[in-house]
Amino acid sequence: MRRLLLAVCCVLATVPLVPSPARSQTLRIALREDPDILDPTLARSYVGRIVFAGLCDKLFDIDEKLQIIPQLATGYEWTDSKTLLIHLRSDVSFQDNEKLDATAVKYSLERHLTLQGSFRRSEISTIDHVEVVDPLTVRLVLKTPSAPLVAQLTDRAGMILPPQAAEAEGKDFGLHPVCSGPFKFTERVAQDRIVLDRFAGYWDAGTIHFERVIYQPMPDTSVLLANLQSGSIDLAERILPTDVAAVQRDPKLRIVTSPALGYEGITFNLHNGDRSKAPIDQNALLRQAFEAAIDRQALVQVVFNGMYKPTAQAVSAASPYYIASIRPPPRDLARAKALIQQAGVPTPIAVTMNVPNTPDRTQEAEVIQSMVHEAGFDLKLNLIEFASSLQAATQGGFESYLIGWSGRVDPDGNLYTFLHTGGGQNDGHYSSATVDEMLDQARQATDPDARRGFYTTMWEALRQDLPIIYLQNPVNIVGLSAKLTGFRPVPDGLIRLQGLAAAKP
Amino acid sequence: VNGHLGSRIAQIIPTLLLVSVLVFCLQQLMPGDPAMVMAGEERGDPQVLAQIRNELWLDRPLPVQYVHWMGNLLHGNLGYSWRIREPVTQLIEEKLPVTLQLSFMAFVIAVLIGVPAGIVAAVQRNRFWDYVANAVGLAGLSTPTFWLGIMLILLVSVDLGWLPPSGYVGLFDDWRQSLATTIMPAFVLGNAIAAILMRHTRSAMLTALDQDYVRTARAKGLREWSVVIRHALRNALIPVVTLGALELGTLLSGAVLTEQVFSIPGFGKMIVDAVFNRDYPVVQGVVLVTAFLYVLLNLLADVLYVVINPRLRDG
Numbered sequence: 001m002r003r004l005l006l007a008v009c010c011v012l013a014t015v016p017l018v019p020s021p022a023r024s025q026t027l028r029i030a031l032r033e034d035p036d037i038l039d040p041t042l043a044r045s046y047v048g049r050i051v052f053a054g055l056c057d058k059l060f061d062i063d064e065k066l067q068i069i070p071q072l073a074t075g076y077e078w079t080d081s082k083t084l085l086i087h088l089r090s091d092v093s094f095q096d097n098e099k100l101d102a103t104a105v106k107y108s109l110e111r112h113l114t115l116q117g118s119f120r121r122s123e124i125s126t127i128d129h130v131e132v133v134d135p136l137t138v139r140l141v142l143k144t145p146s147a148p149l150v151a152q153l154t155d156r157a158g159m160i161l162p163p164q165a166a167e168a169e170g171k172d173f174g175l176h177p178v179c180s181g182p183f184k185f186t187e188r189v190a191q192d193r194i195v196l197d198r199f200a201g202y203w204d205a206g207t208i209h210f211e212r213v214i215y216q217p218m219p220d221t222s223v224l225l226a227n228l229q230s231g232s233i234d235l236a237e238r239i240l241p242t243d244v245a246a247v248q249r250d251p252k253l254r255i256v257t258s259p260a261l262g263y264e265g266i267t268f269n270l271h272n273g274d275r276s277k278a279p280i281d282q283n284a285l286l287r288q289a290f291e292a293a294i295d296r297q298a299l300v301q302v303v304f305n306g307m308y309k310p311t312a313q314a315v316s317a318a319s320p321y322y323i324a325s326i327r328p329p330p331r332d333l334a335r336a337k338a339l340i341q342q343a344g345v346p347t348p349i350a351v352t353m354n355v356p357n358t359p360d361r362t363q364e365a366e367v368i369q370s371m372v373h374e375a376g377f378d379l380k381l382n383l384i385e386f387a388s389s390l391q392a393a394t395q396g397g398f399e400s401y402l403i404g405w406s407g408r409v410d411p412d413g414n415l416y417t418f419l420h421t422g423g424g425q426n427d428g429h430y431s432s433a434t435v436d437e438m439l440d441q442a443r444q445a446t447d448p449d450a451r452r453g454f455y456t457t458m459w460e461a462l463r464q465d466l467p468i469i470y471l472q473n474p475v476n477i478v479g480l481s482a483k484l485t486g487f488r489p490v491p492d493g494l495i496r497l498q499g500l501a502a503a504k505p
Numbered sequence: 506v507n508g509h510l511g512s513r514i515a516q517i518i519p520t521l522l523l524v525s526v527l528v529f530c531l532q533q534l535m536p537g538d539p540a541m542v543m544a545g546e547e548r549g550d551p552q553v554l555a556q557i558r559n560e561l562w563l564d565r566p567l568p569v570q571y572v573h574w575m576g577n578l579l580h581g582n583l584g585y586s587w588r589i590r591e592p593v594t595q596l597i598e599e600k601l602p603v604t605l606q607l608s609f610m611a612f613v614i615a616v617l618i619g620v621p622a623g624i625v626a627a628v629q630r631n632r633f634w635d636y637v638a639n640a641v642g643l644a645g646l647s648t649p650t651f652w653l654g655i656m657l658i659l660l661v662s663v664d665l666g667w668l669p670p671s672g673y674v675g676l677f678d679d680w681r682q683s684l685a686t687t688i689m690p691a692f693v694l695g696n697a698i699a700a701i702l703m704r705h706t707r708s709a710m711l712t713a714l715d716q717d718y719v720r721t722a723r724a725k726g727l728r729e730w731s732v733v734i735r736h737a738l739r740n741a742l743i744p745v746v747t748l749g750a751l752e753l754g755t756l757l758s759g760a761v762l763t764e765q766v767f768s769i770p771g772f773g774k775m776i777v778d779a780v781f782n783r784d785y786p787v788v789q790g791v792v793l794v795t796a797f798l799y800v801l802l803n804l805l806a807d808v809l810y811v812v813i814n815p816r817l818r819d820g
Contacts, residue, residue, distance in 0.1 A: 034778060036588050044544075117560065122550060174590060190589055190596060191778060192673060192770030216672065218768050226658045226670045227768075387537030387783055390548060394541060417549060424549025 025211035027502075029495060030224050030236040034191045034217040039174030040159035041111055041118045046406050046493075047217070049156065050237060053494040054196050054213050056179035058158035059086060059105070060150060062409055064258070064490055066318055068150055072100065072160055072180065078446060081145040088136045092203045094162035095184040102132040107163040109140070117171070120157045122424070124149065145444040147451060151410035155492075182208045182497055191217060209486075209501035228253060228479050234502075235480040235487075237495060240360070241305035247479045256478045258489035259318040261407025263311060263414065264364075265470040266290075266353065266400050271429035273396030279343075280351045280377075281399055281428075287466040289339035290351070293375035294368060295331035300472050303364045308472040313459060314405070314414040316473040318491045321411040321452060326459045328470075336375035347376030354398040357383040364471075365402055393427040401427065404474070409492065411455065412443055419458075419467065430467035434458070513807055517800050524796040525578075528789050529571050539563065539783035543587055561587060561785075574789065583793075584786035586779075593790040596775060601794065604771035606676055607687055607694065607763070608756040614695035615702055615752070620745070622699070623706025627714060628733060638703060645700030650759060654693045654766035661689060671768035690767040694759050698752045705748050709741035716740075742813055750806030754799045 035048035040056055043049075061071040070076075074087045092100040109130050112120035126146040131139040142149070152158065165178045177185050182204070183196035194215040198208060216233065218224040221240050227233045229250055239247060239255065247253050268287060269276040280286045296310035312328040315321050340347060351372075355365040362383060369379040384392065392398050407414055417423040420439050421431040438458035445451045462468075476493035486499035540557040541548045548554065558564040562573055577584060583593035626638035662670035668689055674682040713719060714737050722736045723729075761773030768774075772791055779787035 034589075037590050117556060119553075122553075172590065189599060189770060190586075190591060191774050192768075216768070218671065220765060220768070222655050223658065223671050223766060223768055226655075226663050230662045230666060230670050232662075232669050232672070385537065385781075387542045387781065391536065391538045391541050394548060426549070 027210040027213045027235070027497070027500070028233040029213065029215050030218045030227060030233045031215050032217070032221075032224070032238050033219060035194065035215075037174035038177045038185070038188070038194070039171075040156040040161065040177075040179075041115050041120055042171070042174060043156060044119050047237075049492075050494050051194055051196075051215050052156065052159065052179075052181070054183040054215075054497050055177060055181045055185060056156075056159040056161075057092075057181045058154055058156075059160065060154045060158055061496075062151075062154050062490060062492060064488060066320065066409060066491055068154060068409075072158075076150060079139075081444075081446060082142040084140040084142070084149065085133070086138050086140065088138070089203060090136055092180055093201045094165070094178055094180050095199045095201070096162055096165055096178045097201065098162040098164055100160055100162075100180050101135045102138045103135075104160050104163055105138045106130045106132050107166070108160045109157075111161065111166060112157055115171075123152045123155075123157045145446065147443055147446050148408075148410035148412040151408070151413075154409055183213050186212075204498060207498040210497070213497065225479075228481075231481070234484060235478065235495065237476075237478055237493065239477040239479040241303075241307040241475075241477065243479075244305060244307065244477060252482055253479055254482050256480065256487055256489045257307070258476045258491050258493070259309065259316045260474040260476045260493055261316055261319075261409065261414070261491050262405045262474055263314050263316070263407065263470050264308075264402075264404035264472055264474065265314075265468045266368075266402055267393070267398075267418075267428055267468045268400050268466070269396060269398050269428045270467055271431065272427060275396055275399050276428070278351065278399040279345050279349055283343050283345065284465055285339050285343040286345060286349065287469065289336040289343070289375060290372055290377060291466060291469050292329065292332045292336035292339065293372040293377065294469070294471070295371055296328050296471055298331075299364065299367050299371070302367050303360060304472070304474075307475050307477065309475070311470050311473045312463070313470055314418070314468075315411045316407065316491060319411060320448060321455055323452070323456050323459055325456070326463065331371070333375055340376055348378035349376060350378045350380065351399055352380045352382055353400045353402055354382045354384055354389050354392055355402045356386045356389045358386075361402055368402075396427075396429075398427075407492075411451075412439075415439060415455075415458075416443065419462070428467055430465070432461055432465060434461040435465075510804070510807065513804050517797075517804075520800055521793065521797060525575070525789070525793055526571070528792045529567070529574070532785055532788060533567060535780075535783070537783055539587065539785060542783045574786075578793075583790040586784055586787050588779075588782050588784045588787075593786050596787060597772075597790055597794055600770060600772050600775050602676070603673055603769060604757065604760050604764070604773065606683075607691055607760055607769065607771060608753065610687055610691035611695035611698065611756055611759075612749070612753060614691055615698035616749070618695070619699035619702025620706050622703040623745075624710055624733065624738065626703065626707040627710030630711065635707075638707070642700040642703045645696045645703075648696065650693055650697065650762045651766055653696065654690070654763060657689050657693060658767070671766075673769045673771075686767075687769070690763045690769060693766075694756060694763045697759070698755065701752060702745065702748065706741065706745050709744050710737055713737040713741040739813065743810060746809050746813060747806055750802050750809075753802045757795055757798065 031047045031050060033047045035051050036045045037043055057072050059073045060068050063069050072089055072092055074089055076084060076086045079085055088102060094100055112118055112124060126142045126144055126149060128141045128143045133139050160180060162178050166173050182199060182202045184199040186195040186197045188194045196213045198211050202208060218227060221243060224236050225243050225246060228236050244255055247255050269281050300306060300308045300310055309317060310328045313326050353365060355361050365381050369381060372379050393401055405414060416439050417425045419430060419435055421436050435458050438454045442451045442454035480487060483503045484500060485503055486501050488496055540554045540563055543557050544553050562570050585592045586596060622638045626635045629635045658670045661668050668685050673686050676683045719732060719737050722732045760771055761777055764771045764773040765777060776788060776791045
């Protein structure tokens, strides 16, 4: 037995001597999930977009202030409300050395629009057709005016693929993608790592300071934290607010935050099947009372360590379309009780809420439960696995649903599909003539002031109807090695590799 | 023996067929529409959903789906992952060696700790080392894998910086790094099984040590270690081998949690992710291969009985 213990100790003692691979040239990034397919046309996941940030450049990008800036394009102009002219850089090659030109842009946009299973189609469906004006200019002719279109081209819909490679690979393109970004695809081991190597022919090569990037999925947050603390990874996205203090205590690490684009809130089932017959779904006064009973500030403090921002609207305060006059109301129990009395519904009022069974959402729901209880609501929590909760939402199997949205650059992406009559994710089947009209108008108005006006009118109607009680805007929390410099916190939460460098020891 | 083994082998095919039907039916009972999960943020668009259902054969009746899948299976094709489009056979080829390595190492650790501890406990019955072994065994049994894993990561990786906290390096890529990444999870996984093996070895040894042939061996004047190892242990090992084979199955399922904690890209992690993403072809493929392995291990246990205990050779 003694010998055995000795042997085990010897094995353990030799292991730390195992040399670790050269690290200075490699950047290791932890992702909270394993991305889905790496094809910009077919991809759906948020983490996939983080990998694309290293792999595929886009026509446009956004900066820290959510301004649209050129990337593969040099600029754009609206020649009329339905014609968008995009000018391209002349010095861009794909990672297989094919030249990026107007033909490739036309090919890629058409692929997004027509490839079977494309998830980009709905994002750019206002495009009627694409014309090549000259090798460095494309013209997008639209079916209807579309204010959100350019913002869509700052994401996967704006990623340009090499026509030859994409055509040859078809739907398997995502198994070995080729793009025009700073790093080229090397290998992927599902659920373990995605390895990208520096692309020497990158048009903006001067901004790239690593030879290799490895993305590693780490779904468990304590494991992710341990990896960050032990230096096995250099950067981790979406650190939990409750883990921030632990990262800050470590002198080798630092935290960078930026307001995120999304929101979290409670969606009510107003007209989707039998479950919408619950009193709270039928009576806006009760929803107003429910909201008045919630203390958003306390909620954020308890569940999200005070890091998320209480809100009453779907766009983040970072957006130019955040309407400053729509503020989250403070908790007012007297008002909540008065509203219930006005509604004439006897208490306790039973309400069921579907809650995806993650720890933070569960805790959030429990805090809400105790807050609204004081106003006279008997809130029952239906904890449910995420995929099942989505199905229940679509099929009307809910009275209320605690759910969030990752957010889009343009406000339209956070509003239209959720609030417009017949919208794809309007799970509660909310329908309001005013809201519909304002959403349609805002979608077509290219003048920012006019759009803000439409959205203000829309919010005034929504504040009365409350089909969704918006609770808070999340914050992107990135934990990174203190040695890393040049990290840019952009509200979309993606990790841009341009400018990122390791300080010399 | 040949007849016995023959009938065991013949049972494999109907068992696997039954498993495949069961898996196919059970996942239909899983709530959550796979098409909706695949559609992600496009889930509100009926056209997208219809297109996904068509592409994945989800709009056909269940028996038709099953026959289609079985037909492909007979050609060695398990389909492709709906989520990342890689062929399931390739994913299994990638992940199986990882889990097998982890399980094998865990089993070796379990045997190295459990069997000697059991012997010592039995020989030292009701004395100091027996109590120590029992206490350690009880602790091993009652420590949740998840907790032990995280604690070890915090201690060994974060505080001491000896081992990488997670991840995996292939055995043939760099065996030293491979050992460094798997020793901690293998210990966590083997720990609980070591405790079970210890308890069973102890009780089997106690029974064996009370037998007449042991008394005879002692009376012959054999040395104590020879009595214990050669005579008592050999007989005591039979139930332990059965248990070991069954516990190898436990190892495969225990790997689910351990791989999750240590972010090891093995079978367990693959099936958890596949279930959450409703990636049916992956779930089916993994369950089928796991069932096959389990059946195979039990067969192996049957063979081992005969090797260990010659009396069964005539049976």
